[in-house]
Amino acid sequence: MRNGHPGNDSQTQNTLTFVGNGTNPKPDSHTNEIAGWLTMTRQLVDTWIKEDIASMDIQSGSVEEAMSYALQAGGKRIRPQLMLAAADYVGLEWERIRPAALAIEYLHTYSLIHDDLPAMDNDELRRGKPTTHIVFGEAMAILAGDALLTEAFGKMALLAEQGFPPHLVVAAIDLLAGAAGRTGLVRGQVQDLAAENKAVDLDWLENIQLLKTGAMFTAALAIPSILAEDHENIDALTAFGQHFGLVFQMVDDVLNVVGDSKLLGKSTGTDASRGKATYPRLMSLEEVNKLIATHVEAAKRELDGSRDDILAGLVDFARDRSW
């Protein structure tokens, strides 16, 4: 799996050598190339989103205008990236899971639009840009979120045109609905709001984060296994996703305390001023960092060492990121 060689000088960082299963680009070594892989896959997902938006024939004043704004407001694309890495892990071509990668990012974008509403977190800036309701008004922001959520399931249905057996497509839709709805993301958001200014303990906080962040991460990781009928890896990838989600969330919490607001594209210190349930509220930053290290190791232990290890590199990235 590591017989590729880095691109020559005339290639950009994003033009990575095709190795592995012979279809998806792979970094030569994740220790120094993971940044390049992340840039490349982010650009790939951005391109897919641009192409999908281009197909919408956007009119002025339409809901698609607000959807497009929110989708192109500078997201990291970490959920589709996890899905692409999981596709590598189970041997699926990226192009075949394009609809699912779009679906998971559309779901994430809907959740951000609705979370930012005045009735929820009341955020006016995200990634350094005005939030959707600031630009388009609250009514349009609610509707753009609704349309993105709906569109995600429309995209999932398109997987049947990518040559996957329809019963696997239905299973993937079932899993995604469970991860996004009242048993996953939405429940996490409800519990997060309910925990504001409460005396939350570690178990409670972890449960919130497993739902709010973890559910979509695990869905992103499990869907390629489902589509590839790689049953033996679903549990391991789900467990990996839960640890990954906790690492990601803990780093988010830490960055809200000590991060650079310019790099983050949003204000810091907001969790504390809102009385949000966070890890730094429960323990010292040193203790949070120890807990992060524990979950990084636990995540890596779920991986089969003989398979592609982009996933291991992504955990390191999630730990080390500063934005």
Added chain:
Amino acid sequence: MRNGHPGNDSQTQNTLTFVGNGTNPKPDSHTNEIAGWLTMTRQLVDTWIKEDIASMDIQSGSVEEAMSYALQAGGKRIRPQLMLAAADYVGLEWERIRPAALAIEYLHTYSLIHDDLPAMDNDELRRGKPTTHIVFGEAMAILAGDALLTEAFGKMALLAEQGFPPHLVVAAIDLLAGAAGRTGLVRGQVQDLAAENKAVDLDWLENIQLLKTGAMFTAALAIPSILAEDHENIDALTAFGQHFGLVFQMVDDVLNVVGDSKLLGKSTGTDASRGKATYPRLMSLEEVNKLIATHVEAAKRELDGSRDDILAGLVDFARDRSW
């Protein structure tokens, strides 16, 4: 299809004789029994919803509590009823389409919760009861709508457990996403808000209503045809649903002018005070009634006279209803 006989005196109006394909209850004659059919099917859908809610294990302060409130706030269940009538039309047992009937009512309920929000129509009462955001707060109402929308697609995936070929389930999900999202219901809502206090003409208004009301009606009617692989009837049932939707919406508009607010469970005269685009704003009530009659006839022309005619009875009901 009309060889059944009405129940004897000891039977309630809702215990209708089993005739037709031998599975679904049918009224003896739609002219005098359609009211009984509507009561029976409404109770059936109410029971399905109750059973589904009972399976949710609702905690205090959970999103399910708000979902349950909205789902049980006295809806007419006209969309699932159209689906049951369409199931008769294509020869499907009602029990098999239970997940789809729940899905279409959950989608409708989500759209009502979000439409009633202060940023949208700002309604504090619906069907005589406080709206969801009045009871549970805006944040929970937004999340309950999101959860219902997501749950609808989870329910659709369950159709695969009802013995339908998975590729037909995927096709039904695709159709429902198109009807509910940016090309259907959501677009209708956006256009409805945009048309407030504008000089709207009949074509514009009809287009809004075909999206806002018609899209979910046609989906309710088309989904059983898709699941039964009854391709020849999809176009006719879709056209029927569009005329039905226009009749339904025009009657809604008329009732907002001349209806009994007690029967309706909501205030009248609100469309005019908000400057909503409605039929009575474009023409006299007499002209609206003529247009209603035109669409009633057009809807009936789409029906195959040799098949079950519950659908014809439902158009008459949509025309004659006072609530």
